[in-house]
Amino acid sequence: MTLDQETRGDVTILRPVGRLDSASSPELERAVLERLEQGCKRMVFDLADMDYVSSAGLRVILLAGKKLRAGQGRLAISGMREMVREVFEMSGFLTLFAVTPTLDEALSKV
Structure with missing residues (x-):
C-alpha cells in the first residue's frame, strides 16, 4: 500500500492505494493518529484506489x-470498489460511517 494525503481547508483526505492489510495498516494508523494529534476534526478516507481491506x-x-467522534469530529468514506464495499457491508461498517460514491460528496458530509 502507498498512502496519499491531502488537506482541503480543514479536512484531511487519506487515500490508501493497493492493499490495506496487517502489513500496511500500521502506516495508515500512524498517519491517522498524527493528524488527530495535530487537531484534525474532519477526515475523509478516499478508497477509490484501494483493492483490498x-x-x-x-x-x-x-x-x-x-x-473523531469522541472529539466532536466527523469521518466520511468515499469511492469504495465493489470488493472493498462487500467487506465493509459484511462487517457492518457501512452503517457506522457516511459512505459516498464520490470524494466531493464525502467532503460535503464532514
Whole structure:
C-alpha cells in the first residue's frame, strides 16, 4: 500500500492505494493518529484506489471514527470498489460511517 494525503481547508483526505492489510495498516494508523494529534476534526478516507481491506485495515478506520467522534469530529468514506464495499457491508461498517460514491460528496458530509 502507498498512502496519499491531502488537506482541503480543514479536512484531511487519506487515500490508501493497493492493499490495506496487517502489513500496511500500521502506516495508515500512524498517519491517522498524527493528524488527530495535530487537531484534525474532519477526515475523509478516499478508497477509490484501494483493492483490498483486511480486518486490520478496518480496525484503523474504526479507530479513526471513534477518536473523531469522541472529539466532536466527523469521518466520511468515499469511492469504495465493489470488493472493498462487500467487506465493509459484511462487517457492518457501512452503517457506522457516511459512505459516498464520490470524494466531493464525502467532503460535503464532514
